[in-house]
Amino acid sequence: MTLTMSDTAPIRATTVASQATTRDPRLDFFRGIAMFIILIAHVPGNWLTLWIPARFGFSDATETFVFCSGMASAIAFGKVFRERGMMMGSARVTFRIWQVYWAHLCLFFAIAATMALLNSWFPDGRDYVGQLNLYPFFKRPMEQLPALFTLTYVPNYFDILPMYLVILAMMPAFVMLARVHIALAMSAVIALWLLANFAGLSFPAEPWSEREWFFNPFGWQLVFFTGFALMMGWLPAPPKNKLLFGVAVAIILVSLPYAYFGIYREIPFFADGRKDIAFLRAKTDFGILRYVHFLATAYVAWVLVGPNGDNIRASARDGALAWVWRHVLAVIMKVGQQSLAVFIASMYLARLLGVALDQVGRSHLSMLYVNAVGFALLIMVAYGAGWFKSHPWRKARV
Numbered sequence: 001m002t003l004t005m006s007d008t009a010p011i012r013a014t015t016v017a018s019q020a021t022t023r024d025p026r027l028d029f030f031r032g033i034a035m036f037i038i039l040i041a042h043v044p045g046n047w048l049t050l051w052i053p054a055r056f057g058f059s060d061a062t063e064t065f066v067f068c069s070g071m072a073s074a075i076a077f078g079k080v081f082r083e084r085g086m087m088m089g090s091a092r093v094t095f096r097i098w099q100v101y102w103a104h105l106c107l108f109f110a111i112a113a114t115m116a117l118l119n120s121w122f123p124d125g126r127d128y129v130g131q132l133n134l135y136p137f138f139k140r141p142m143e144q145l146p147a148l149f150t151l152t153y154v155p156n157y158f159d160i161l162p163m164y165l166v167i168l169a170m171m172p173a174f175v176m177l178a179r180v181h182i183a184l185a186m187s188a189v190i191a192l193w194l195l196a197n198f199a200g201l202s203f204p205a206e207p208w209s210e211r212e213w214f215f216n217p218f219g220w221q222l223v224f225f226t227g228f229a230l231m232m233g234w235l236p237a238p239p240k241n242k243l244l245f246g247v248a249v250a251i252i253l254v255s256l257p258y259a260y261f262g263i264y265r266e267i268p269f270f271a272d273g274r275k276d277i278a279f280l281r282a283k284t285d286f287g288i289l290r291y292v293h294f295l296a297t298a299y300v301a302w303v304l305v306g307p308n309g310d311n312i313r314a315s316a317r318d319g320a321l322a323w324v325w326r327h328v329l330a331v332i333m334k335v336g337q338q339s340l341a342v343f344i345a346s347m348y349l350a351r352l353l354g355v356a357l358d359q360v361g362r363s364h365l366s367m368l369y370v371n372a373v374g375f376a377l378l379i380m381v382a383y384g385a386g387w388f389k390s391h392p393w394r395k396a397r398v
Contacts (some may be wrong), residue, residue: 031068032336037061042350047367058281059294070227090172104161153207159214166217182234192221219286251296334382341385
């Protein structure tokens with residue numbers, strides 16, 4: 001295929017992208033929901049993980065988080081690229097990469113130190129260092145420290161932020177390609193995904209083996225830049241019609257028996273089919289069925305919430321429980337607005353919540369209580385981060 005230069009494509013994208021300069025309430029809502037699900041998913045032995053979206057389809061909260069991060073990045077960085085040029089846009093992205101890089105390292109050291117402390121407190125109990133496969137780091141710190149800082153040592157629990165770092169680093173290149181022609185940028189996104197899935201393009205996760213990063217950024221950038229492209233105006237929003245809605249619902253329903261353990265474990269046909277499509281639903285390189293399933297669920301959610309989330313707002317205005325839902329909605333959106341701080345907190349808190357369950361036992365009541373405590377702590381982090389970001393010390397004293 002031959003790509004030709006176009007003067008109209010960049011102008012069209014710029015015109016649409018000019019609208020992507022303010023927060024979208026739908027974005028904050030779905031990121032907030034994803035943050036709570038991610039906490040549930042990372043608490044060891046958590047009964048609620050049986051009811052998260054990952055149990056009922058090929059995609060899960062990770063896709064939601066990455067897709068929404070792509071949309072949020074278009075809002076945060078798109079205006080800088082458009083109004084200040086490539087150099088300032090790239091500088092803005094580099095600053096964000098710097099922040100996320102140190103957040104990743106601080107999270108690792110905080111969890112590693114805490115797990116070592118827990119092992120010393122409970123010498124005859126669970127091996128918390130071993131649960132995260134951190135012994136290679138503690139046994140050979142002279143080797144692993146440089147690998148940790150260069151991201152060539154990325155334990156599985158700590159792999160989302162490195163993936164996000166690499167995808168952020170790709171952004172200026174894709175913006176530059178889009179200025180030549182939007183199709184060129186989209187072709188590059190697809191080409192990278194194909195290389196990840198069919199040519200083994202990846203990063204090593206540890207110096208002593210051939211294991212790759214659990215979240216391969218060359219695969220996962222597909223869903224990130226889908227969100228980015230939609231918010232930038234590079235891709236048009238899909239039409240809203242009953243046929244497309246029906247197809248999306250059908251995709252969700254067809255995938256259910258291959259994803260839900262309560263079905264495929266009881267029916268050999270679906271268990272065999274699940275094995276046959278393992279490559280297509282693989283999480284590491286972002287298999288195509290994950291992408292298709294996510295697009296279907298995202299479309300259904302997009303239609304149901306209405307333009308600008310009007311249906312969500314309406315539910316907070318009408319009905320007997322409107323007051324309660326209005327405050328719950330405000331909390332969810334606050335959590336979504338502070339996603340980086342909340343994500344880091346959730347990854348740390350999840351380990352501590354797992355320790356708490358180890359001590360009190362895993363009954364349905366204890367797990368509901370511990371999860372509720374975790375939710376409350378995430379909410380506190382979100383409001384605390386929002387307060388600090390408001391720079392209250394700059395405000396005049398009343």
